[in-house]
Amino acid sequence: MIRTRSLDSDGSRLRRLAPLALPAAWGAVAVAWKFACPPAREPGLPIRIATSVVFLSVGIGLVLGVRRGLARELARARTVAEATQRVLLRPPPGRLEGLTLAAGQLSASRGASVGGDLYGAVATPHGVRIVVGDVRGHGLAALGAVVAVLGSFREAAHDEPELAGVLRRLERALERHLRERARDEHPSRAGTDPEHPAAEEFVTLLLLEIGPDGRLAVFDCGHPAPYRLGRTARRLLVGDPLPPLGVLPLPAVLRPYTAARLLPGETLVLHTDGAEEARDHRGRFFALDTALAGPPGEAPEALVRRVRTELLHHTGGRLADDVALLVVRNDRARVPAQPAEPGLRRPRTAPSPHC
Known part of the structure; x- marks a missing residue:
């Protein structure tokens, strides 16, 4: 050998x-x-x-x-970078349990095709589970945290019956990564001060589960809330945010926000803050909500391409932060009310005493 x-x-x-x-x-x-x-x-x-x-x-x-x-x-x-991107941020399946998905990512580091943003979607016996996150910083230095969080998500999403268990697994995976990185970057080992101190690294993320009836369960760890597209583009309520992973320990009791639903025909757009904080040469922010208000019935893949094009045009191709988009459309058929079977009478109700 x-x-x-x-x-x-x-x-x-x-x-x-x-x-x-x-x-x-x-x-x-x-x-x-x-x-x-x-x-x-x-x-x-x-x-x-x-x-x-x-x-x-x-x-x-x-x-x-x-x-x-x-x-x-x-x-x-470039070939190695593209292969790395396909392994780390492999595109989600076009269809998952009646949902249509599309994703896109832009790196702020020149010459890099991967950065500090992450996303993933898997179909599990507990529902379709999705994660979108943003590691502090951008570019190749954030890849270690991306690997730790995404690798843990792809296993925990199938293993954990409760969404809270998935979130705790992600927290433990990030903690292990930060401990190992801090040990490797310690001055007694490296001989110099760390360029990117692990103590300052954290991850904001949005973790959600879409049930068969479209009901959502959401954990928001300091991440921008998604947009729900119906007749208009509006923010989706996701409850009180939790601290980003790596900043403070998660609370002892975790309960997801479950008061929202994704109805048939509606689209959910998850994104990282780089999409809304991108500026043009005059310092004006990119109007993501306006960009999302495209033609009705637009396919998720076409929506990702159009927003990506408008974002690059707005910034002149010079991004200050990584950008990730994940679009989910509920294409499950709405089941109409079934008529009564022939030969069966509706049960008669007793007359009201006030009649």
Whole structure:
């Protein structure tokens, strides 16, 4: 195995140096011609021009070779980043238990396709469970917390019969991540002060469950409330917020907010605060509620694409924070009232004594 790895390393090194082989050979010929060929040492303008052209060609070849190598490395890095995004923030299924879903994400870090926002949706025996979260900060430094929270959610959503149990599992997963990161970043181990102190890291998130009848159970841990789209775009009430995970311990008793429903035909838009805090060059905030008020019956995927386009146009492509959107539309059929079966009479009620 060691020999195989050594051969792979040597082959990779040779592939990186291949674009420089031709310019290097040309340069060797030019130097040999300059110092070993007697006509090259003769004075005169034609000889000087010829020498300058040769060395200029060598320089251009070297620059193009290095540029080609860097372009290949960048393409490989983008491929790895896209694969990482598909693993961490894999798109939700288009359909889950009669719900239509679509999601999109934008990273504020230039050249990064993943950031500090997270989302996930799974169908479980307890209902469709969804999480949307935002790790403090953005970009690649927040990936560890994203991995911890999403990994825990994908297991706990199936294992825990109560939504409160899912939330406590997410809290414990984040606490373990922060302890391990604090240990790795301790000055006695790293030798320097941590660049991103784990003690300052926390996660805001929205955790909800959609039952078969459209009834919602919601936990809001310091996260922006979602929008419900019907005839208009309006905020969905989610109850009193809990503290973000990683700031304070969760209360001993957890009860989700259950007074809201997602009726057939209605759409729920979950988002991170980067969507509402995005500004243009004049400092004006992005009007997310106005952007969501699109054509009636718009498909979730089309809604995500349109909001993404309007957001990039508003900011000129310069985002100050990561942005994530998750759109859920209830496409479950409304069951009409069933008529009485033939041959069955409605039971007669006793007459009122006041008649």
